Amino acid sequence: MTDSTSRVIARLDLRGSRPGLRELRAAVPRAEFDVEAALGAVRPVVEDVRDRGAAALLEASERFDGVAPPSLRVPADVVAAAADSLDPAVRAALEESIRRARVVHRDQRRTDTSTRVVDGGTVTERWVPVDRVGLYVPGGRAVYPSSVVMNVVPAQEAGVPSLVVASPPQRDNGGWPHPTILAACALLGVDEVWAVGGAQAVAAFAYGFEEDGVVREPASLVTGPGNVYVTAAKRMLMGVIGIDSEAGPTEIAVLADDTADAEHVASDLVSQAEHDPLAAAVLVTDSPALADAVDEALARRVAATKHTERVAEALSGRQSAIVLVDDVEVGLDVVNAYAAEHLEIQTADAAAVAARVRNAGAVFVGPFAPVSLGDYCAGSNHVLPTGGCACHSSGLSVQSFLRGIHVVEYDEAALRDVGGHVVTLARAEDLPAHGEAVLARVPDVEPGA
Template structure:
């Protein structure tokens, strides 16, 4: 287990060994994030929204957000006013973030493809967007207009015909979501915005509701990060709706060698630690001198940063550590086992090392690509798998909003040619009616023919 001798961040010394995947998964630091335990709290909230709709949503806002909004749907004039009043520098930054994200996500679009299997027989894969999505934007310790961009841009690039955004009501802003979030919606042309947060927002999207004669129709898919209760609601409602992922606390891992700048590494660890006391910050290095220098830099930077207490708690928590290894080969084993949401490669020949990474939500290569660039303006998406899920899941993309539909076209001759095999396989599976559906069309076929 990691040992915390300095009080700033723990150390895990793996030198002298090359542990396997099972050992690494057991040894590497992780935040405690018990979604299953949160289900007991979330279930009655979700059921209440299902049964009582807008009334339950207003009561939940009173209970969890300090007051119900004037209406659940944010009026168009409130959204427009937020953009008018937006700081010009923030507007320019959001516009550039949107521009870069559109470039990347438009290139992700898929095209339909038809495969001719035999003469007269083809299978086409059509890529069809979901009918309607609910996009969740958190509003707790921080304000996340960037998450509006990261959710909306790929949905629009996928040509989703109907989308809605939800973000928690803010008592300090008249019960509406934070004005910067509303301004981002306006910049993206999103006019269906709701003042609702937490598990109740996910339930509202899943079941739909009516308020003063206006209907919020149910969605097919809910995307976007949130707290443990948002995640628990996604787990509970998965199946009724699709979800992007079960997002946990944010993570950064840095794989670095002696060529890395300790100040760069420390600043990047702090940048992600300021999200949440459960945020994970992990440095993997084969250079003990770098580890010492990073620890010293962390002491200075934690004391100087705005959210000192939050950052200090995250760095000192069980989810954060400096991991010492013998060489970069073991370092790659470690980061692939950890499967970080964000992984920085700060080594000599960083591009070649990055090419050997198999498991990460996003990889940031070299000294000039910090994670914060990806959070805002790289063009990549920052809605990424956490908790080790990057070994099997991807971040949010255009593909998240598309479904592949196989379209099968066979003429009579093509069916006759393969029909005997269908009959044989149907009998082997003791499903003879499957074969009879073929024989009804081409009765002359012989099994196995």
């Protein structure tokens, strides 16, 4: 049951039971994120961009962002100037983030695999990057140059030949995206940036548009996080474009026992809560003493942090809680059912516990691997599945931008050797023309042979 006392964050007490998966999925806290409801608002925006292109994009920017950019494509000199004026410390940090991300993602590149099925018959799986990707970088409450890094690096390491970054225009920046976003693009060698945000950006990726007589080509795949309207546009256009995921509000879960430092845990919960009032922060522990210490630490830290109101709203929301369990074993059940975007393991023998996690976007092991490290400089990717989708989906990686193509090569003898089975199976499925396609090549085979 949930404790109704005046704590910063609610309590959910699961001690004395070991609920099954169905019960846990119903019990664990989760943010409300109604993509279906947003579809009604998004549909006319998307259809307008499809039908009217650049004019619709400019009008949508004026309406939703309060400014229309001077042009939809950001000029190269504006992008370069943003990099030139970047604070040296920020530049150094971004360059190190890029370097570490490249080290990790370069190792993810898949190699083609050729299998000899029989003499004269091979199947090769060939990995081919998508032709063009649209990478979305949100605006809103914060500035996300790190999202530029996390989207662009795996696409580049996959060998994607054409990519475009879109980010909302801003009134304070002359109608261009935030200069730190533009600077990150410059450091990554991205030469095509659009000053477009929201659902209209996803529509622009899907359909392309013409600006001043120049065609901005559509993308095959769209990646990157965004608000509920961006997510709704992705859902609506899935099939016209491929998408990475339907990203919802960010979330952190921490599985901790009495060896954990309450200040570490509280600081990590606050760090994710500052993203958004809908951000989820969940602590799962078998230690009531740790739960109490985290409560005390949260009260201090929430009052002292810069975005106090936003953090307090997130921590007090229905999506956040401290969950008490009997032991770490049950705690593992809870976090596997929750399938958090970010999961920290702060227990004794944390590596062994982490090895038993099956469902998480990314796992952070031990006291010195906070989620914020992964947000910027671990080398891992921070574009991760949310809302429980980590039980079936992965975070962004090089593989996200690759397609596996099977290449089948059989000579006449190899086809003759198996042709009878093909004819038999074709007839069993009442698709005789399938078999006839084989018989046209090797007419002497016998069905069943």
